[in-house]
Amino acid sequence: MTRTEERLTDALGTAARAIDADTLHPLHLSERRRRRRALAAPVAAAASVFLVVGLAAALAAPRLGRGGTASPAPPAAPDRYYVEEDTDQGPAVVRSTATGRVTAAVPVQSSADAPGWDVFASAANGVFFVAGWAGRSAEEKLFSFRVTAAGQISGFSVVPGGAALGGGRWSAVAMAASPDGSQIAVAFDPTGLTESCSGYLGRPCPRTLPSDYIVAVNTVTGKKSMWQGWHSGQDNQFNVDNLSWADDGHELVFFGEQCAPGGWLATEDCGHGRVAEARTLDPASGGGRLDSGRLLLRQSASYPYIAQAVMSPDGSMLTELVLTGKVINGFPENLSVEQVSVATAKLLRVLYQRRGYTSADMDIPDPLLLLPDGRGQNWLLDVSFCGGCQAGFNGWISQRKLVPLKPANGALAAETW
Amino acid sequence: MTYLLSRAEGASHAAGGVASVRDGHGSLAMLFRERHAELVRLAALVVGDRVAAEDVVQDVFARLCARDPLHDPDQALAYVRAAVLNECRSLLRRQAIGRRLGLTRDLGLADTARESAESEAILAEDRRQVLAALATLSARRREVLVLRYWLGLPETQIAAVLGIRPGTVKSTAARGLAALARKLKEES
Numbered sequence: 121m122t123r124t125e126e127r128l129t130d131a132l133g134t135a136a137r138a139i140d141a142d143t144l145h146p147l148h149l150s151e152r153r154r155r156r157r158a159l160a161a162p163v164a165a166a167a168s169v170f171l172v173v174g175l176a177a178a179l180a181a182p183r184l185g186r187g188g189t190a191s192p193a194p195p196a197a198p199d200r201y202y203v204e205e206d207t208d209q210g211p212a213v214v215r216s217t218a219t220g221r222v223t224a225a226v227p228v229q230s231s232a233d234a235p236g237w238d239v240f241a242s243a244a245n246g247v248f249f250v251a252g253w254a255g256r257s258a259e260e261k262l263f264s265f266r267v268t269a270a271g272q273i274s275g276f277s278v279v280p281g282g283a284a285l286g287g288g289r290w291s292a293v294a295m296a297a298s299p300d301g302s303q304i305a306v307a308f309d310p311t312g313l314t315e316s317c318s319g320y321l322g323r324p325c326p327r328t329l330p331s332d333y334i335v336a337v338n339t340v341t342g343k344k345s346m347w348q349g350w351h352s353g354q355d356n357q358f359n360v361d362n363l364s365w366a367d368d369g370h371e372l373v374f375f376g377e378q379c380a381p382g383g384w385l386a387t388e389d390c391g392h393g394r395v396a397e398a399r400t401l402d403p404a405s406g407g408g409r410l411d412s413g414r415l416l417l418r419q420s421a422s423y424p425y426i427a428q429a430v431m432s433p434d435g436s437m438l439t440e441l442v443l444t445g446k447v448i449n450g451f452p453e454n455l456s457v458e459q460v461s462v463a464t465a466k467l468l469r470v471l472y473q474r475r476g477y478t479s480a481d482m483d484i485p486d487p488l489l490l491l492p493d494g495r496g497q498n499w500l501l502d503v504s505f506c507g508g509c510q511a512g513f514n515g516w517i518s519q520r521k522l523v524p525l526k527p528a529n530g531a532l533a534a535e536t537w
Numbered sequence: 538m539t540y541l542l543s544r545a546e547g548a549s550h551a552a553g554g555v556a557s558v559r560d561g562h563g564s565l566a567m568l569f570r571e572r573h574a575e576l577v578r579l580a581a582l583v584v585g586d587r588v589a590a591e592d593v594v595q596d597v598f599a600r601l602c603a604r605d606p607l608h609d610p611d612q613a614l615a616y617v618r619a620a621v622l623n624e625c626r627s628l629l630r631r632q633a634i635g636r637r638l639g640l641t642r643d644l645g646l647a648d649t650a651r652e653s654a655e656s657e658a659i660l661a662e663d664r665r666q667v668l669a670a671l672a673t674l675s676a677r678r679r680e681v682l683v684l685r686y687w688l689g690l691p692e693t694q695i696a697a698v699l700g701i702r703p704g705t706v707k708s709t710a711a712r713g714l715a716a717l718a719r720k721l722k723e724e725s
Contacts, residue, residue, distance in 0.1 A: 123723055124718040125686060130667075131663075131671075132683060134664050136582060136687060139581055139587055141573070144573060
């Protein structure tokens with residue numbers, strides 16, 4: 121037996137003995153003790169106060185299935201390859217959009233092995249970016265690469281200003297590249313703060329987590345700007361869900377959620393519920409606070425669940441993933457991807473809708489991801505349940521249909537093209 | 538709340554006759570009585586949280602009680618171990634993605650804090666380092682190492698529990714140990 125094996129055997133035996141059999145609870149049947157972040161009492165919470173600001177006023181109208189919307193724009197040809205990393209196998213791979221065949225592996229640690237999740241984005245010029253861990257490095261970095269016509273990876277390298285991302289205590293959770301790839305925005309959450317005190321046989325975690333923050337990196341000069349998240353009270357942290365660039369990279373848009381009284385869909389983290397909103401940031405400002413940005417939309421009472429909102433590259437419309445309809449098993453029964461005019465707040469078109477996407481035996485829909493290609497023309501949709509442990513679905517949207525992409529069950533840690 | 542089984546009482550007279558409704562689950566009751574603590578320990582070593590581990594095992598047994606009796610008592614233990622590990626994996630996925638999306642903070646906050654003093658006393662720093670390194674491995678590697686070095690199962694049984702080939706068990710264990718050694722900065 122090697123030294124490592126001896127130490128492991130000893131540590132496991134000691135840790136196991138620390139659990140006294142006499143202190144274990146008997147089995148109960150009528151009450152499930154599972155401590156999951158159930159989305160508690162959403163209907164009651166939904167009846168509480170909601171604010172409708174600016175664009176959201178028009179978003180409040182009933183939407184799913186209503187007529188009079190524009191037809192989908194003629195579909196642009198999808199990119200030949202996409203990058204995906206599933207929640208179980210890893211590593212991240214390049215796949216053919218047409219066949220699903222793996223053509224290359226991205227040289228970053230799989231999310232299953234790394235301290236956090238790899239996060240990907242792409243620019244309109246075909247450059248991919250990944251925030252992840254390469255080799256044996258314990259430091260998250262920002263890398264760029266290209267996918268060749270044969271689906272191979274070329275030019276994989278650290279982006280200027282892309283080293284020491286998050287300082288080891290924060291992990292990237294969302295990312296977006298400007299159309300020309302000259303700027304990258306990365307949102308960080310305090311994963312490291314909880315990872316380091318993961319409760320693994322002993323270490324308590326902080327009770328109040330800080331809010332996410334966003335860093336914009338100039339990929340030519342390495343210059344960074346940072347916007348700090350805000351707390352509106354205890355446990356009312358702000359979580360960034362996605363980022364997008366508008367106005368040819370002159371404006372950054374973030375979408376996220378704040379735990380706040382009156383919010384809808386209470387979670388274990390957000391005991392009061394969540395209030396989702398989108399704001400703009402000026403990259404030229406050099407940074408500041410996230411709530412200094414201009415408010416674009418906030419969820420409304422009759423339009424309470426906006427899961428994702430992504431700005432178009434020209435800044436003219438938002439593409440949103442929304443849940444509507446009767447609440448079943450804690451969630452609205454319908455899912456819809458819609459585009460809304462920023463100028464008029466009118467619904468422009470419904471790209472995709474799916475009724476009854478969840479059912480009573482399904483767990484929490486998580487994640488719910490909507491991801492554009494680098495040109496903002498084609499959309500990837502990823503819906504899973506309880507973090508990929510139950511069958512979901514993923515694919516790209518074409519003429520109001522979802523074309524499955526492997527793994528097709530929604531169990532994805534990352535996906536982009 | 539209905540107490541179906543307790544480790545000390547066994548199934549025969551638990552909860553005033555509930556067990557009689559479950560006569561077909563005799564092997565399950567025996568399994569619970571004899572293996573409950575072991576299964577909780579197994580789950581705790583994989584998820585790193587005693588309360589969550591108890592929940593996992595509770596959920597597995599509750600589900601098994603609601604279903605048809607186990608058909609092959611000889612395979613019951615392997616089946617339940619597999620079910621516990623599957624549930625652990627689901628829990629870890631939910632935690633990981635929840636953290637990624639900022640939805641989930643952590644499990645076992647209060648219980649962990651309450652237990653920390655006891656754990657501090659029991660676990661020496663060296664063991665703590667090993668367990669911390671183990672916690673950074675992927676769920677699959679952790680499962681293989683726990684089954685092999687704590688339960689002492691042979692590769693064929695680990696393969697049966699995890700539903701993978703014995704060769705995969707071997708390679709996963711080797712890679713897991715190597716990763717552990719790297720993290721502990723020693724030769725494997």
